[in-house]
Amino acid sequence: MPSKSSARLAALTVAAVCCASATQIVVLPTPAHADTVRIHDVQGDTRVSPYAGRQVTDVAGIVTGIRAYGSSRGFWIQDPAPDADPATSEGVFVFTSSTPKGVAVGDAVTVSGTVSEYVPGGTSSGNQSLTQITRPAVTVVSSGNPLPAPTTIDASSVPAAYTPAGDPAANGSINALPLRPARYALDHYESLEGMNVRVADTRVVGATDPYTELWVTVKPREHRTHRGGTVYGSYDAQNTGRLQIQSLGRAADFPDANVGDTLAGTTSGPLDYNQYGGYTLVANELGTLRAAHLRRETTREQRTGELAVATYNVENLDPSDGTFAAHAAAIVHNLKSPDIVSLEEIQDNNGATDDGTVAADRTMAGLIDAIAAAGGPRYDWRSIDPADKSDGGEPGGNIRQAFLFNPDRVSFTDRSGGDATTPADVTKIRGKAALTLSPGRVDPASEAFENSRKPLAGEFVFRGRTVIVIANHFASKGGDQGLTAQYQPPSRSSEDQRHLQARAVHDFTAKILKAQKSADVVVLGDINDFEFSTTTDLLEGDGTLWSAVKSLPEAERYSYVHQGNSQALDQILISPSIRRSRAFSYDSVHINAEFHDQISDHDPQVLRFCP
Structure with missing residues (x-):
């Protein structure tokens, strides 16, 4: 049953339109000749949506996270009723260009708009693309809904093999290859793109940087250094357990972590893809920092004849x-x-x-x-x-x-x-x-x-x-x-x-x-x-x-x-x-x-x- 707060928002249709002076929220009609599809249809079983460049209507999902900062503002939605195909993600990012208004985490919404493939860093970067819905018209159906349970990413779920070889006929691109999430780590992460995911008790392998990001590993034994990091020892050792962590919260609340520290408990949120590290858990719940008290090293003094x-x-x-x-x-x-x-x-x-x-x-x-x-x-x-x-x-x-x-x-x-x-x-x-x-x-x-x-x-x-x-x-x-x-x-x-x-x-x-x-x-x-x-x-x-x-x-x-x-x-x-x-x-x-x-x-x- 819709909540009392949802009655006021029911059937409210909004869209983000970028004007010369400012980004405004206006009412738009449902796009003509649009297809009614589910999120997993939009995502498909490859890295590129089969609906890229096409309009879709009434894509249903629960709002799992809202990004109100940076150049990529919008929100994530996830279908609480997944299909049986592990290769098709049930989450997708809705790009609004300005701070999203009129939606909240837990809202059940339908979204109409254009499916696009956004390449963080531009096409010349060679990065993978992020499937998203742009120029959205959003209808809030109800509010206060429970979020879809996050999918756990851990040592047992992430394959040891990193990625398939690219298609020689496509200059080595893996974009069109069918995803095999049980075989390749990058395919596994891609099959969760936009979905609510969680990691637990993860060790920090990349210290907090000035941009409030850090890196963890979900594979604690993978090429571990004696100080808690993950060593990169060859081009064939890509360390599949590494995952970047950002936060949807205030930058001031982000932990100052060193290598070897632990994010204890659950860290969860939508799985994003960006140009500064690829797959990134954008957390609306951060684990508690447990310090390992890593000390700076001191070498020995040279001897007289050295x-x-x-x-x-x-x-x-x-x-x-x-x-x-x-x-x-x-x-x-x-x-x-x-x-x-x-x-x-x-x-x-x-x-x-x-x-x-x-x-x-x-x-x-x-x-x-x-x-x-x-x-x-x-x-x-x-x-x-x-x-x-x-x-x-x-x-x-x-x-x-x-x-x-x-x-x-x-x-x-x-x-x-x-x-x-x-x-x-x-x-x-x-x-x-x-x-x-x-x-x-x-x-x-x-x-x-x-x-x-x-x-x-x-x-x-x-x-x-x-x-x-x-x-x-x-x-x-x-x-x-x-x-x-x-x-x-x-x-x-x-x-x-x-x-x-x-x-x-x-x-x-x-x-x-x-x-x-x-x-x-x-x-x-x-x-x-x-x-x-x-x-x-x-x-x-x-x-x-x-x-x-x-x-x-x-x-x-x-x-x-x-x-x-x-x-x-x-x-x-x-x-x-x-x-x-x-x-x-x-x-x-x-x-x-x-x-x-x-x-x-x-x-x-x-x-x-x-x-």
């Missing part, structure tokens, strides 16, 4: 930032003041202000002063200013790599002439490999480094032994298709430039080793690719270098967390003389990537060895 070399991406550091003291404390206390630190993303003296400034001496002085104030050594530094707007990164920021070094333990061999465009080369001095420029840039005019950071090479001396260090920040993964893309396997177009960069750095390293087979060479930085990637294979070559992160157990090989995947983007590669010594140790020092209050999105890496 040289400690680190890489640390400090995420667009410039003088206006308030993170100098925090970065200094990390370098002094968590990294134990390495002898040499390769810094990535050092910005110029006025950061993102785009006025032609390229010098970064104020940025470096601020960090060096903060390190000394934190009880660390008074570091010296070397770098090369880039040409304005030539190295990518934040517009106006002119990011570059820079070396910090402790002059009480290490000396820098200066050879003048290095600038933004002059390439360093390799020569011999007294029978030993040497750089013609120190600091110098590796192949800065190459197309490999167009609009990207140029490698910085420097020559150091530790206890009478020369060590050549090459600091890198390879091209980002921007433009790659996501793991939940409609194209499977997804395209990784950004690899093309990193492959060129890897070849250039490998060839430069090979010249050093040709000049001196026993040379100690360290190639390090934000490689923006995994230890199992072709980029790393090209850097390593036929034994020229070796990525020392591979000395760690597989579950500890990570420096970054993306969409709930703990992965290795920052690497330190070593020449054969260092690897053969067997006296090196490697540590990925987890101080940032797993924490909601991170000062950088990268974890630093430390290599210790005896030259």
Whole structure:
């Protein structure tokens, strides 16, 4: 029986119409020549609705959630009387463009409108589409109805296989393939698109970000790290239990979660699809945060005869930032003041202000002063200013790599002439490999480094032994298709430039080793690719270098967390003389990537060895 409140709303038909001045609610007639269908008919048994582009009328369902914020405003409805086909979803999103009015959670409604396939991020992104009803006319039939019971997503319901291979006749798209939710994880999630779902007692594998999102896993044993994350160890290990969590509630109420924490109890709400992670549970009920009290790691101090070399991406550091003291404390206390630190993303003296400034001496002085104030050594530094707007990164920021070094333990061999465009080369001095420029840039005019950071090479001396260090920040993964893309396997177009960069750095390293087979060479930085990637294979070559992160157990090989995947983007590669010594140790020092209050999105890496 309709409730008393529903009597006032019964047969009220409303629609969202976007006008030039504002979005208004107006009454619309039922569309002509529309089909009366159920939600599962609209969704169909593939990723694309059989009704896409067509009008439908009187699609019935219960309102399960309302999104009144962002650019995709509307509400979800679900049919409380499902069909027998597990491939057809019983939920769908109704896009109103403005804040929905006249409907509430628990309303039984009928919706007439046009079925569309919305691709979050645009068609060029390669993302899957979200089936929705647009330009809706909504009739509220009754209010206060119980919501359809949420479908549980857990380890037993999500298949181990990630996705079918795409259709070669459709450029690798999986859109038209019949859904097999019992066989593939992505098919399982797609079969629940728009429906009310729940997860329970899920472990956090991606910390809360500034956009009030976090990631959980419904498969607690799936490639677990010893700190509670989920490691990404190969392109065939997609970690099917990962799921993004957002909230329909106030941002202030969203938990500040770290990796390893638990959302205890039930988290439930409609299952959405967006461009920033694919399938997302948009919660109208959030579990209670149960903290695991994850601690930031501290590496050991180098011994007297050990040289400690680190890489640390400090995420667009410039003088206006308030993170100098925090970065200094990390370098002094968590990294134990390495002898040499390769810094990535050092910005110029006025950061993102785009006025032609390229010098970064104020940025470096601020960090060096903060390190000394934190009880660390008074570091010296070397770098090369880039040409304005030539190295990518934040517009106006002119990011570059820079070396910090402790002059009480290490000396820098200066050879003048290095600038933004002059390439360093390799020569011999007294029978030993040497750089013609120190600091110098590796192949800065190459197309490999167009609009990207140029490698910085420097020559150091530790206890009478020369060590050549090459600091890198390879091209980002921007433009790659996501793991939940409609194209499977997804395209990784950004690899093309990193492959060129890897070849250039490998060839430069090979010249050093040709000049001196026993040379100690360290190639390090934000490689923006995994230890199992072709980029790393090209850097390593036929034994020229070796990525020392591979000395760690597989579950500890990570420096970054993306969409709930703990992965290795920052690497330190070593020449054969260092690897053969067997006296090196490697540590990925987890101080940032797993924490909601991170000062950088990268974890630093430390290599210790005896030259």
